[in-house]
Structure formats: C-alpha cells, structure tokens
Amino acid sequence: MPYEPMSHVQVRMRIKDRGTGYTACPVSAGGGRSLLVQVPRGDAGLPWVPPGTEVELLRKDGLRAAAGTVRARTLRPVPSFAVELRDTLLSEVLYTPKEGRAILVTGGKGGSGKTFVSLGLSVLLAQQGWRVSLVDADLGTADIAVNLGLPREPHLGHVLDRKVESMAALQQGVRPNLAVLPGAMGARWGDPSVWKLGHLLTVVQELRPSHDFVVLDSRAGVGQDVTALWQGVDRVLFVTVDEPAGMADTLNLLEAFGDTGRLRSGALVVNRVHSYRDASDRLLDFAQQVRRLTGRELPLWGVLQEDPRVHALAAQHKLLAEAYPLAPTTVALRQLAARVQA
C-alpha cells in the first residue's frame, strides 16, 4: 500500500465500544475505500487493536464521517492500521465543501409539510454544527417567520425588489448556527418576473459561501419560481403526504421535473404517516409508480409520522425537533439530515 503522510488532514478515529478518541493524523490513502491511520506517538494501547475491530472516523469538527473495520496492523514505516471504510469513499471523508450546498424542499401539495421539513431539517443541521441559512422562498404565502415567531420584515420580496441586500435581510442567530431569510406574504409577491427569479438564484449563490447549507422552503406545485430554483440547487427533497391525492400530486410534479435531467438530485420524503404498517403498501406502490414515471429509483429519505404534539407546539412558536428530540418524527428528521450531509 502506498504511504503518503498527509499531515494537513485531520481526522479522528473512535474505536467502537471503547469510547476513546484517537487522532488519526496523518492519514494516508491506500485506494478509495481504505486508508492507513497512524498511531499517535505515545498511544501505546492502539497497536493492539485486533483486525476486525469496528472503528469510526470523525472529522475535525467532530461529525461522524465514516465507519470502517480494521483489516491489518503494521509497524513500518510507522505503527498504523489499515482501515477499510464501509459505504464511504476516503475523498468523502476528507471533503469539506468550500461552498454550502443548496437544498430545495418542495412537493406537490400544500399542507404536506414542506415548511415542517425545512424547519426541522435546518434546526437539526444547525444543532450538529453546520452553518445553515433557511430561506423562505414560498413567495406570497410564506410562513417561516410566523412559525418561529420572528420579525417578518425585511423579507425575500424586498430582496428581489432590490430594496435590501440578501445578507442584510438575513436574520442571524435565530438559533446557534441558524440564520433565516423570511419570505414574502401577500398576493403582490406571488407572481415574480423572470428578472426577480434570476435574482432569486443569485441570492442562493450569495448565501452559499458563508453557509454549509442553504435550505429553501418553497410553495407547492410547478410554479415558475420552483422550476427556476431547481436549476440552482444541489438537492431537491419532494415532500409528499401519505394519501393517494397527495401522492398523485407529487407524481405530477415529478413528471414536470422529469425532462430537466435534475431528478438525479431528487429524494422523496413521505410525511404525516399515521401508521407505518398501513403505509408500507402504499409506499411500495408509490415507489413503483415513481420508477415507472421517471425511469429511475428515487431514494426514499424519510418517512415521518404525524405527531399530535405539533399543533400545540405551533401556538408557542416551538418546533417538535427541538421540544422532543427523541420523538419518532424527530429521529426520522435527523436521519434525513444525515442523508443530506452524505
């Protein structure tokens, strides 16, 4: 295996069930799925970790980047392990994007939970240390500021009218690591010109450098604003409800999306599920229809339960993801956040 110390790379390694952190630095690549982890000087216990031991690699910022298995140990040229990664390439472990990724949350139907997913995803990503800007791009019927109990102005409409700079309209520190750009409420904002839509894409570009994630909440259906945003994002989450009508709406949306070639970046989230057992047949059927329509397998990245506590929390401007970190719906949202990071 070639050995090239990369002293600038900082990855930490945690050995499962021991709870101990080791600085795996320098790290040397031995192919896409394996790497050498050098034993830190003075860490006498590490060389005796036997092959087959499960390890986790953590990035400098503490986020879990990959899991792997110790395959071999070597003492030369320096004591190290060969670790084989599971499901992740080394380049993905080491990759820290310079520019934030833009994620559009959309769906075929109003009330399916696009805003609920945008909010939950954003606060959970921010809790994990990512710098997030949440943009309410639901032009005309925006409600993120209301959901969070924030001032509603200045808003995206003012930015698109070029009365305010995007950075000035961004409300910083809504939560640690979370900034929010409120959306425009009212009919006059509902039908933006192509110039404004072009400017909307510019706003996304302006926010990327200073954030790890730009999450965009949008309105339902195939409005021009939504189709414009498809062009400017890295990932599109289609939120659909677990009902035939909602699923049919989402299929319509996917069909409209189909020939733009951007479905590659799409993933499905099914929300407001009442019973996993009842839903499973419908979900399978839905997945099949999606495959037939689009000719591809769109990954199902979330199945979120309807949680009866959401309604009462909303009156206090509280989010389920924060008030109930262990609620099944929050756990599913956290899994969605993990997939978005991968």
Ligand SMILES: Nc1ncnc2c1ncn2[C@@H]1O[C@H](COP(=O)(O)OP(=O)(O)O)[C@@H](O)[C@H]1O
């Ligand atoms: N998983 C869920 N459990 C309970 N209530 C939910 C859930 N998802 C969404 N809601 C509620 O349903 C309503 C519509 O959701 P919202 O996110 O505003 O939909 P959209 O943005 O797609 O129009 C809101 O009152 C929201 O709080």
Ligand SMILES: [Mg+2]
């Ligand atoms: Mg909404």
